[in-house]
Amino acid sequence: MIRVEHLSKRYREIVAVDDLSFTVDEGEILGFLGPNGAGKSTTMRIITGYMPPSAGRVEVAGFDVFEHPLEFKRRLGYLPEHPPLYPDLTVREHLGFVADLKGVPRRKRRTEIDRVAELTRIGDVLKRRIGNLSKGYRQRVGLGQALLASPPVLVLDEPTVGLDPSQIMEIRELIKSLGGEHTILLSTHILAEVAMICRKVLIINQGRAVAFDDLETLAENHEESGRSLTLEEIFLKLTAA
Template identity: 60%
Template sequence: MIQVEHLTKRYGPTLAVSDVSFEVQKGEVLGFLGPNGAGKTTTMRILTGFLPPTDGRARVAGYDISESPIEAKKRTGYLPENPPLYPEMTAREYLAFVGKIKGVPRRDLKARMGEVAEKCAIEDVLHRPIGKLSKGYRQRVGIAQAIIHNPEVLILDEPTAGLDPKQIIETRQLIRSLAGQHTVILSTHILPEVSKTCNRVVVINQGKVAAAGAPDELNLRLQGFETVLVTVEGPAAEIIDRLQRVAGVNLVEPRESAGARMTFEIHAEKGNDVRAELARAIVESQWNLYELKTSGMSLEDIFLKLTTRDLSEEPDSAAAPDLGQQLAGEA
């Protein structure tokens, strides 16, 4: 549905996006993950035809964004980081206006407005001026605007930024409900969002793709082995001995103990799920099992691992004090 090939965007000497390639299949939700200033917004602006790429190609719904921009734009819904709202219009006037310029046929417009208002739960505020709405409602009007023409592709730039926790949950639910009919790209720098809403992740850092794959896949790829945490009540030495004998287990390390209750960290071979066997071994030995969970490296860890490495080598951080000194010298 979306193909991005060797996309590059230069602002003068600065390289905002450098040789980015990825694909999104129909119906997928792709998470675009990266720190602020990584090039997420620039990539999205290129995909929506707002900015021309310096180099490379992007195809949206089968149309090249540089060669047939109007056709591509007809099939794309876009929510920029700041929802593009006209504060003096009522939500109804606004949706009608956007529907018209997005090419919704006149006879369908009213029905479409009703549908998106229902889907985004903004029916109650349709008559109110957008400038008087709360941030959560404005965000939802922004999403309603993006789907008014029922686009095949939906591009959402930080859709949950600046919302309160309840609004964030509602917005995520809304995005998930849209996933079936639309192919979605959403950008975020908030990690849990990705594992909660996306099928696939592209981690972008300093304008380059740092990693790509399903959230679980990324977990797996970056770990040497799988780690399971078990909390058991029973004789420590026997437990270690028994668990060590479970097929696939490399190492059992005691972690912490609270009374007779102890937690062990168990390292298994990569790609080997030993959780069922562990549980069986413990229960058959008549010990009390309190907790058993994988302790994969969280997306948070992966993200930091992928992005901080480069940042620490960045010479820019050294430039800041110099500038400060210069200013002090001039003064």
């Protein structure tokens, strides 16, 4: 569903992403890990068509971002690191606007907004102005806007940041339940989250892929003194360099 081939991004002399290749199969949730500044957000911005890569190509559902930008973007829901929301609009106005941009038909707009509001538990703030919402609510409105029009591919950049523990559990359950129907690329700092939601992980360090495997295979391949390392230990080991 997502195919990334030899992706590179350079800012003058800094190399943010270096020859990265991976695929995410239909219905799969891929955990995307890496230390701060490893190039996760940059990679996600390229995959969603916000930024062009310096080299390489990206395909979503068979559409290349440069050859068919609209077809590409129609199939993609994106929650950036900082949810892009209009503080002056109410949540309903905002979601209505995004639904229009995504081409949700007028008569289905209301039910579609209510559907994502139900999923992300923001039904009680639909009439509030976004500027007055707490970080947790904004994060969930951002997730709701990514889910509008049910795009087959979701790219979520740290979706549980700023949420309280019970909200984190809810959102994790939600993301897990979205797998199967949606193909999801999930970036996060919380390793436990990956163990809970994903079967497969991609770990990058300094713009390069250092691991791309099933969690089980990864554990089997990293053994020390007779026992499998935890994901945390593997992560630290791989990103130490």
